[in-house]
Amino acid sequence: METPGNLEAHRVDGSRPSDAAVDLYRRLSADIAAGVGVVSSTLRNRDYAATVTGFLSVSYDPPTMLVSLYAESRIGEAVEEAGVWALSLLSGKHQGAANWLASPGTPLQGLLAQVPFRRGPATGSAILDGALAYFELRTVSVHQAATHLIIVGEVLSMGTDAAPAEAPDPLIHFGSSYRRLAP
Structure with missing residues (x-):
């Protein structure tokens, strides 16, 4: 028996989850504490960047990471x-940049005009100042997921660059908002 706090995500028959299950997943997964970063890349002489919380260190040898990005973004x-990109891990002082780069409908032209950054030496992608x-x-x-x-x-x-x-002041995402470890 399903209750609002206990729903099956997929049925045994493989059918899609209910709207209630999707809403519950969103609410519960918001309680996963995660670091906040910015992924950036340059394609055809244009900068692209977005705030992310879905990234992970995969391996130390060779150093390998992954990021989860909305496929249609x-x-x-x-x-x-582009095949190359950068990930800048943010501190508490970057909350404004994180909000800006997480906003839907940010302009394509001048996206990084209000975000202090430098170019990375290996990829030319934007690295946020003070990362x-x-x-x-x-x-x-x-991989499509x-x-x-x-x-x-x-x-x-x-x-x-910090x-x-x-x-000791990383920007954290928890409970659908940004948090800081430092007081």
């Missing part, structure tokens, strides 16, 4: 086509 298409860590990656595989692309990349370059005092 501009950033998903740009990263897939706790940054990784430049070359795509090694792309429901509405998203899982993009796996081998790290070409990495480092940090001041030592900012390191």
Whole structure:
């Protein structure tokens, strides 16, 4: 018996989940604490960037990461086509940039005009100034997963631009909003 707090996502017969199951999944999965980053890429001399919380370190040897991007998004298409991208991990001071780059309908022209960044040495992708860590990656595989692309990349370059005092202040996403560890 299903209750509003306990729903099956898929039926045994493989049918699609109910609207109630999708809504419950959204609410419950919002309680997964995640770091906040910005994925960026350049395609045809145009910058693309978006705020993400779906990224993961896959392997240390060779250094490999993955990111989950909405398949029909501009950033998903740009990263897939360009084949190189960057991931900047954000500190609490980046909350404004995170909000801006997570907003639907951000302009294509001048997307990064209000976000301080520099070009990465290996890919030319945007790396946000003061990033706790940054990784430049070359795509090694792309996997379709429901509405998203899982993009796996081998790290070409990495480092940090954060001041030592900012390191203990990562921007976190939890409960459908941004949080900070530092007071």
